[in-house]
Amino acid sequence: MRHWLLAGFTLLSSQVLANTTLFHNVQGYTPTLQGGLEQFNVLVVKDGKVVKIGDDTLLKQFPEATRHDVMGRTMLPGLIDAHGHVVGLGNNLVELDLRGKRSIEEIGEALRDYSKTFEGDWIIGRGWDQNLWPSQQFGNAQDLDKYLADKPVVLTRVDGHAVWVNTKAMSIAGINAQTAAPAGGEIIHLPDGTPSGVFIDKAEGLIQAHIPAASQPAVAKALHTAGEHLLSLGITATHDAGIDYTTWQVYLQEAKNKTLPLRIYAMLSAADPYLDKMLDAGVVKDPNDYLAIRSVKIYADGALGSRGAALLDSYKDRPGHHGLMLExxxxxxxxxxxxxxxxxxxxxxxxxxxxxxxxxDAYEAEFKKTGGKLLRNRIEHAQIVEPSDIPRFKQLQIIPSMQPVHATSDMHMAEQRLSDKQLAGGYAWQTFLKQGSKVAAGSDFPVELAEPFHGLYSAITRQDSQGLPEQGWRASEVLSREQALRAFTLDAAYAGFQEHKIGSLEQGKWADFIVLDADYFKVPVKAIHDIQVEETWMAGKLVFKRQEQSANSETDAASTAQP
Known part of the structure; x- marks a missing residue:
């Protein structure tokens, strides 16, 4: 009997090992919960989770495991974008994209070309930035009418804090000279007092209320379009900064069906009329850690590019104007x-x-009344902070959720808008880290491109893609390569209560990782911007493989659905 039991145990052990995958010939790096960076050459995965990382001695410890040769390439934990807009990205990938257009004429021509094959009722686009145009002034409805007058056109500014529409859209919305802007919003007027066609912050709602609401199938399509794109960039988890009721319903159904393409930590939009209903449904924690819903996204002010960011002193380039508080x-x-x-x-x-x-001030006052200080509350962006207020983040345990690429995108515009005094606490990543705050890094896609290595490069250099300015913009705030990686992995995971599940390749955590075409820690700093992701793995399954990369896996590639 004893021999039978021993034989059974031996067979069981072989089966367990056979279900284990060993990734070897790896140049691996991972931050750790204890702090610091650990390097490894072998990763052992079972049931989608990390068993061990280490050196080649693990090859002998797991002799019957399925082996996967990574061919000496670099492996990092899956990257986490701590602030994005998933459905907005999915829509942006198929709608009229105006990013980088250098004039009103370029935008008009793109609009006219797009309209030739468009079959819907409302033409929606995004990405314009008047700071790139020769005049640096907002356009108006007549500028768009020249190119398309018979269908309503709504073009959202790159930061999402202003819309520019044609006359048809204003007519449908009933906008005229007597229309008043809501509190927290601004309608830009022409010299004769008529609305120009540009609506800022809460005034956007005057137009958006008339755009047909997206259906659940449309939202699901945008989700999967965005998910496929994010996985190709090495992003295995993202924090969705403000979802509406329809998106909430789609996420719950996709999680139930195990079809979410990547891990999502979703924030409920405080502006949604169904907020109470979503809150009453309670915190969502998917057992597979693909969906977490346990936070609310609130908007306090606008954006710097549209002069909607609320300032203590007035804008340098618009004296007397202090921006907009939305609440x-x-x-x-x-x-x-x-x-x-x-x-x-x-x-x-x-x-x-x-x-x-x-x-x-609001957090501090409410903590005294209601509590909530331990809920890992965040300030999203925290771009321009009066230096004396920075220590309050640590005192109040507020996480600064910041987007490094904003600094390098904004630097020229920020210097036009703001004085040196106002910029003293601007984009202050290193200052936050030195005081012990965790910085959760993201991109704010589709405001910026979702490319995480652009964000890592910006964090490390404070330079644009051309390497300018040579010493970096306000370079005292640069991060080290290790600090930047941690902000896009483990500290981002912490900001979503997930540091024991994802964010690093440590024992018991999900085996979410990426394989790169270059060594992030060894390439010249300028090359970080152009690093490409060759493979993305989630829970030990391949979910993305760059086409030109030849097949080398001894394991089966999985679809982008959950395991």
């Missing part, structure tokens, strides 16, 4: 209270120094 302090506290009482974190958009101060 009163009282309503901010009310929203915080509502989130905390349901056990949800509050993640608040604040770009200007005035907005950051008011939001910090």
């Amino acid at each position: 009163t302090p009282e309503h901010l506290q009310e929203l915080l209270r509502k989130a905390f009482k349901h056990g949800f974190s509050a993640n608040t958009h604040a770009i200007g120094d005035k907005a950051n101060r008011i939001v910090l």
